[in-house]
Every structure is written in structure tokens, then in C-alpha cells.
Amino acid sequence: MAAAGAGRGGRARGRALRPGSVPGSALRLPVPAMPETRMKRALSLAILLAALSSAVAPAAPPPPPDTPVQLPGTHAFGLHSRAGLEYRIFVSEPAAPAPPSGWPVVYVLDGNAWFAHAAQQVRVRGGKRPDKTGVLPALVVGVGYPGDAYINSPRRTPDFTPDVPLRTPNPAGWAATGGADTFMAFLVDELKPLINSRYATDQDKEILFGHSLGGLFALHAWFNHPAAFDGVVSASPSTWWNEEVALDWARRFAGSADAAGRKQPLLVATGAAELESMVAGARGLERILAGATAAGAPVQVALLEDEDHLSAAPVAINRLVRRFLAPSRDDIDHALALLADDGKADALVGRERSLVGAADGRGYRVREYRPAGVAAEQVRRTIYVLEDGEVLQAALRQARGSAVPTAVVGLRQGDGRPLQPRAFTPTPDGDPENRAGAEDLLKLLHAQVVPEIAGSRGPGGEDRVLVGSARAGLFALYAVANAPETFAAVVAVAPELDWRGGFVLSPNVIGRIGPKLAVQGRAARVVLLQEDIADPLSARLRQSLEAIEGVQAPGLALGEAPVQAVAAALDTAFGLADTARPARMPVFAEDTGLPVPDADAYVALTPQQRFDLRMRLRALPKPRQDAWVRRFKFNLDAALWFYEHRLLHEEKTRMDAINAYEAPAP
Structure with a gap:
């Protein structure tokens, strides 16, 4: 190998590295020779470059320090009670603005242990879509103690046990007992007023949760202080304490006149895998309260399969969230309005009125939404929605985003619940005994709701669009057939065209449109929004409608985003109404000074x-x-x-x- 580096003159042109100079190799690699002067210059240059690079290059940043994890939207503060006791109060607040009635409040005892789980359950399951999750966002308040201990026995034992004569001595090492009434006074007279003053709360929806001894206190609250909370969840209550004094409370309640009239719900949830004494106590409560439950008392006792004493608490919290935070119709309305407003609470303004249907004598609630700052007489478009969900959400988005002042009118039953499918159902021909509600609903809209809303508009009048899905979509088509003068256009979202073998496609129904339009000199606009616009029934309906002079019936695909699709269909409907604007319903802006009967x-x-x-x-x-x-x-x-x-x-x-x-x- 050495000879390989020699030139023809026999003089070596390089120096061989010594064995070991390349780790793991015994080969002698040739290296070009370098004069001593050049080597010194190269070394000096290398040293200079290294110095410059160390002076210019920034030092590597130190790793970020560890930071504690904090749940979003939560904070804690200390509170000194009138009795001289220190408490640590944890609060989780929803991100969205509160509804007009305020947020429900869930008070969680042993907050150091159970607040985080309750706060996350409410935050994740409540969210922005209570119409989908069935859970209303709520304020969660954990009542804990100073320090990081999950369970503070010296403090919680007196707080959670009532002041009653002890039938047996407390277990060895226990703290003093009997401070439950003092703790109740702290909750009702000090903590709740403070929470209500700091946050937008609904004081008719205050829920108490307690576990173990906290569950015993929860039973004490429900049996002995029924006005303190609007609902109680007792998880794995220590019914064994003081020779089952909690069962005595249950017996006294079951024999009282208050049993059948109690409105505040009680949920008792105990793990089926807990100690026998805990399971026996839960079964005892269920047995004693069976008569009161049958008489109407809202009591439920549940044994949680495969759950032990500690695992039962999170499950009980989950059930609290699902059962006690179920949203009302107004709550859903508010949440959808906020969603349509991108969280701006003042972007839509709603007003509600009640009326009685002239045809059926039933009560109804009519709610109108208008963009903030837009007066009723400035509205030029009104969307009539007879249901909740994506259709209402799309209409609210349209009202907020349209350049033309647009209002949304919703209709519900007098008790606030949505209209039932029967209200949208036509009476089948030849079956007058099985009369449904579409005729009455159409008269309500045509002769009462629409005239009242239209009467508040300005001299320019308005365009009206009726939108409905499924059975309500079928009703929209029924309205076109029987009262085409009421709405400038209708949007039928996936209507039930196959109802009663294609009732709406019968010549008897479609045949009514042509003569009525001819008499009035009007045009009808029907936008069909279907998952499959090539569906035979949908295609047949469009062909039948468009065969009538003066009728337009475009079809659109529902697609993967129903809210956006409905909004696009509404745009199409109003566009059709603008191209062939029908004669509007008369506008009555004058004050007659005398009621006008229908x-x-x-x-x-x-x-x-x-x-x-x-x-x-x-x-x-x-x-x-x-x-x-x-x-x-x-x-x-x-x-x-x-x-x-x-x-x-x-x-x-x-x-x-x-x-x-x-x-x-x-």
C-alpha cells in the first residue's frame, strides 16, 4: 500500500497515517503533504473563524421551564366564612355569554377531588350545541379546602355530618361531627349570594353534588332543607353513619304530605361493587321511597354496575350532567342564536308573544329574531321556521349575514316544546275521522301569525319564505298547494315525499296550485333540497310543479354541510322571489284605535x-x-x-x- 503513494521518481507524495489514527481501521491512507508555513496559516485561520462564529452565533435557548396545567376557564379563590373557617372555592365558567335566564350552577362538595372532573364534563359535553349534546353549559363551583390534599378529613367530617345525638361512637381517629347546619348556612347565606353577584346565574337551577360523607350531606339537604337546592345528586352516600340516620329521614319524608308534591329531583348513585353496608343503604332508600316515587316524587336510586366507592363518583357526575343540565327550548334557541352570531350575544334580538289558534283553540308561542339595531318596519325579508336544529341555525345565520334586513320567525307549542309531527300532517283524503293538524296550522299562519308580523313592517312590505325539513318540509309543500299567496317561496329540506304513498304528488294536491295561481295572477317558488336530487320522487315532483304555469321548482343537493346548504337554498328562494315579486300581503301601519276581529x-x-x-x-x-x-x-x-x-x-x-x-x- 505504501508503494501506491509513490510517484515515478520514487519520491513519496504523501504521508501515511499511523495505524489507529482512524478508529477501527488499520489502513494507512495517503494525505497530501502541506508545508509548515501553510499549515500554520491554516491553523490561525481556523482559530479566527471559530472565534468569530462563537461571537456571532447566539447561544442555544434554555429549555422552557415546566408549567402547571390549568383547566380552561377555571380559577380559584379563598373564602373566609362567618364561622371563622377557610374554604377554597373553584369556579369553571362557560366561554359563551349566558342566556337571559343565566347559567345553571352545579355545586360540587370535596372540590379538591371532584371539581376538575365535573368542570371538564360540563365544558366538553355542554359546548356550543346543546341541541345536539342534550347538555346545557353551566357554571361549576367546587367547594374545597386549603391545600392540595384530595380529601381533607378533619375539615369535611364536621361539615358533612348533622348535629344529631350519636347512637354509636364515631370510628377512632375521626374529627368532631355535627357541623352540617353551619356548613349549610355557609353555602346558602354566604357562598351562593357571592356566586350570584359575580356571575350570570339561574337561581332556579342550582344543583348540589356530594360523595360519600358529602353524599350524606346531600341527602340531609334534600330531606331536611328542600328549598336550598333545585336538585341533588348523592353519590355513594354514607348511609351507615350513626346507625343509618339517613334512612330515618327517608321514612319521615315518605310518610309526609310533602312526598307527592316534591319538585326537586334526587339521584342516589352507589357502586354495585362497594361495601355491603353501602349497597344495603342504597337499597334501603329505594325501598322506603318506592311509594313516594310512585306518587310522583322525582327520586331515582341507581346501582352502578362494576363501580366501587371511588369510581362511582365520576359516573354519578356524568349522570348529573345528562339529567340535570338538559336544555329547555329557550336554552337551545339562545345557543343557536349565539352560534349564528359567532358568539356575539347582541347580534340578534328576539321578542316573543303568545296567541291562541282560532281553528284548534291551542296555545302557541311566536318568537321573532331581528338583527340588533333593525326595527320591525325596516325588515324586508322574513324566514318562517317551524322547527329547531340545522334549519333554525341556517335561518339565524341568514338573518345576521344578509345585506337585506332579514328576520326569523319561529313557532312552538304554548308550553315551549317544538311542534309535533302531527301538526305538519295533512288529513288524508277520504279519512275525515282521522283529522290531523296541517289544516289548522296553515290557518294559524295564514290568518293570524303572518298578518300580525306583516302588519309591523314598513310601507315597502316584505318577502316571506317558509322553510321546513322532513314532515315540516311536507307541510311547506302543502302550504304552496293550499295557500300560495301566503309565502313568496318555500324551501322543502328532504321532505317526506313518500308519506302515504306519495300523497303530495297526487293530482288532487298539485292540481290545486294552478287554478289558485291563475285566479290571483301569482307565481309560486319551491326550492327542493334533497340528499339525492335525482331521486325519482323528487324528480317527479319538480316535473309536476314546473308543468304548472307560473311555478318554478329548482332542486339543490343537501351535501355534507346541511346548515350551509339550507342557507344557500334560502338565498335561492329569496332570489326567485325578487325576480318575480308577487303581490304582497297588505301592510297596516296605521293605528285604528279599535281592535279588529278576525x-x-x-x-x-x-x-x-x-x-x-x-x-x-x-x-x-x-x-x-x-x-x-x-x-x-x-x-x-x-x-x-x-x-x-x-x-x-x-x-x-x-x-x-x-x-x-x-x-x-x-
Whole structure:
């Protein structure tokens, strides 16, 4: 190998490295020779470059220090009670603005141990969509003690045990007992007022959670202080304490007159794998309270399969969240409005009114949403929504984002619940005994709701669009067929076209549209939003509608984003309404000074009452008389359209019955 580095003159042109100079190798590698002067210069240059690089290059940053993890939206503070005791209060607050009624409040005892789980359950499951999760965001308040110990026995034992004569001595090492009433006074008279003053709370939705001895205190609160909380969850209560004194409370309650009338719910949840004494106590409560439960007391006792004393607490919290934080219709409305407003609580303003249906005598609640700062007379578009969920959310988004002032009108039952499917269901032809609610709902909209809303608009009037999905989508098509003058357009989202074998596709239904449009000189606009626009029923409906002169029925695909799809369909509907603007319902901005009855109310008047009404009308100034007459004639016209539809329907039913009649065989 050495000879390989020699030139022809026999002089070596390089120096061989000594064995070992390359670790793990015994090879002698040739290295070009370097004069001594050049070597010194190279070394000096290398040293200079190293110095420059060390002076210019920044030092590597030190690793970031460890930081404690904090749950989002939570904080804690100390509180000194009037009894001279220190408490550590943990609070988890929802991120979104509170509803008008305020947030529910969940008070969690042993906050050092159970607050974090309760706060995360409410935060994750509540979120922004209570209409989907079934859980309302809530304020969670943990009541704990100073220090980091999960369980502070010296403090919690007196707080959670009532002041009753001890039947047996407490276990060895226990702290003093009997401070439950003092602790209750702290909760009710000190902590709750402080929380209510700092946060937007609903004082009619205050829930108490306690576990083990805290569960015993929770039972004490429910049995002996029923007005303190609006609901109680007792997880693995220590019913064994003081020879089962908690069962004595249950017996006294079960035999009282208050048993059947108690409104505050109680949930007792004990692990099935706990000590026998704990399971026996839960079964004893269930047995003693069985009669009260049957009489209507909202009591539930649950044995949690495979759960022990400590694992039962998180499960009980999960059930608290699902059962006690179920949202009402107003809560869902508020959450959807905020979602449509991107969290801006003042972007939409709602007002609600109650009315009684003239046709069915039922109570209804009408809620109108308008963009903040937009008066009723400035609205130029109104979306009528008869349900919750994605359809309402899309309508609210439309109201906030449209350049044209747009309002949303929702309709519910008088008790606040959504309209039931039967309200959207037409009465099948030939089956008058099985009368459904679509006829009454259409009259309610046509003769009561729409005129009242339209009467608050300005002189320019408004365009109205009715939107519904599933059975409500079927009703939207029914409204087009029977009262096309009421809405400029309708949006039917995945309507139940197959209901009763394609009822809406029958010539009897579709055939009503053409003559009515011809009489009124109007145009009908129907936007069909389907998962599959090529569906045979959907295609057949569009073809049948578009075969009628003056009807447009475009079809759109629902796609993967229903809210955006419904919003696009609403844009299409209003665009169609703008291209062929129908004659609008009359606008009554004048104050008549005299109530104007609808047709049903006028028919119900006695002759003397009608005479008195005419005399009062004559006493009005001429402009008010004219305004009153215009409104009264409109009410009569609206009733005429409805009664015409009803009479035609009843006549056809009678004719069908006659044609189906067969003479008995001789």
C-alpha cells in the first residue's frame, strides 16, 4: 500500500497515517503533504473563524421551564366564612355569554377531588350545541379546602355530618361531627349570594353534588332543607353513619304530605361493587321511597354496575350532567342564536308573544329574531321556521349575514316544546275521522301569525319564505298547494315525499296550485333540497310543479354541510322571489284605535255586540275608519281562502265516499 503513494521518481507524495489514527481501521491512507508555513496559516485561520462564529452565533435557548396545567376557564379563590373557617372555592365558567335566564350552577362538595372532573364534563359535553349534546353549559363551583390534599378529613367530617345525638361512637381517629347546619348556612347565606353577584346565574337551577360523607350531606339537604337546592345528586352516600340516620329521614319524608308534591329531583348513585353496608343503604332508600316515587316524587336510586366507592363518583357526575343540565327550548334557541352570531350575544334580538289558534283553540308561542339595531318596519325579508336544529341555525345565520334586513320567525307549542309531527300532517283524503293538524296550522299562519308580523313592517312590505325539513318540509309543500299567496317561496329540506304513498304528488294536491295561481295572477317558488336530487320522487315532483304555469321548482343537493346548504337554498328562494315579486300581503301601519276581529271572532259576536262595534267604528275619525275597514276586509279574505279550501276538501271527501259505495248484493 505504501508503494501506491509513490510517484515515478520514487519520491513519496504523501504521508501515511499511523495505524489507529482512524478508529477501527488499520489502513494507512495517503494525505497530501502541506508545508509548515501553510499549515500554520491554516491553523490561525481556523482559530479566527471559530472565534468569530462563537461571537456571532447566539447561544442555544434554555429549555422552557415546566408549567402547571390549568383547566380552561377555571380559577380559584379563598373564602373566609362567618364561622371563622377557610374554604377554597373553584369556579369553571362557560366561554359563551349566558342566556337571559343565566347559567345553571352545579355545586360540587370535596372540590379538591371532584371539581376538575365535573368542570371538564360540563365544558366538553355542554359546548356550543346543546341541541345536539342534550347538555346545557353551566357554571361549576367546587367547594374545597386549603391545600392540595384530595380529601381533607378533619375539615369535611364536621361539615358533612348533622348535629344529631350519636347512637354509636364515631370510628377512632375521626374529627368532631355535627357541623352540617353551619356548613349549610355557609353555602346558602354566604357562598351562593357571592356566586350570584359575580356571575350570570339561574337561581332556579342550582344543583348540589356530594360523595360519600358529602353524599350524606346531600341527602340531609334534600330531606331536611328542600328549598336550598333545585336538585341533588348523592353519590355513594354514607348511609351507615350513626346507625343509618339517613334512612330515618327517608321514612319521615315518605310518610309526609310533602312526598307527592316534591319538585326537586334526587339521584342516589352507589357502586354495585362497594361495601355491603353501602349497597344495603342504597337499597334501603329505594325501598322506603318506592311509594313516594310512585306518587310522583322525582327520586331515582341507581346501582352502578362494576363501580366501587371511588369510581362511582365520576359516573354519578356524568349522570348529573345528562339529567340535570338538559336544555329547555329557550336554552337551545339562545345557543343557536349565539352560534349564528359567532358568539356575539347582541347580534340578534328576539321578542316573543303568545296567541291562541282560532281553528284548534291551542296555545302557541311566536318568537321573532331581528338583527340588533333593525326595527320591525325596516325588515324586508322574513324566514318562517317551524322547527329547531340545522334549519333554525341556517335561518339565524341568514338573518345576521344578509345585506337585506332579514328576520326569523319561529313557532312552538304554548308550553315551549317544538311542534309535533302531527301538526305538519295533512288529513288524508277520504279519512275525515282521522283529522290531523296541517289544516289548522296553515290557518294559524295564514290568518293570524303572518298578518300580525306583516302588519309591523314598513310601507315597502316584505318577502316571506317558509322553510321546513322532513314532515315540516311536507307541510311547506302543502302550504304552496293550499295557500300560495301566503309565502313568496318555500324551501322543502328532504321532505317526506313518500308519506302515504306519495300523497303530495297526487293530482288532487298539485292540481290545486294552478287554478289558485291563475285566479290571483301569482307565481309560486319551491326550492327542493334533497340528499339525492335525482331521486325519482323528487324528480317527479319538480316535473309536476314546473308543468304548472307560473311555478318554478329548482332542486339543490343537501351535501355534507346541511346548515350551509339550507342557507344557500334560502338565498335561492329569496332570489326567485325578487325576480318575480308577487303581490304582497297588505301592510297596516296605521293605528285604528279599535281592535279588529278576525272572521271567527266576528261570527261569534251577538247582534248587540255587532251593533256596538259599528257605533264605535262610526265614532272614529275618517282615516282610522278606513284603516279599520281595510284590516277587517283582509281578515275576511284570509278566512275565505281557508274556508274555501276546507269546503273543497270536505266536498271531495263526501264524493269519494259516494263513489266508493257499493250496493249490497241481492
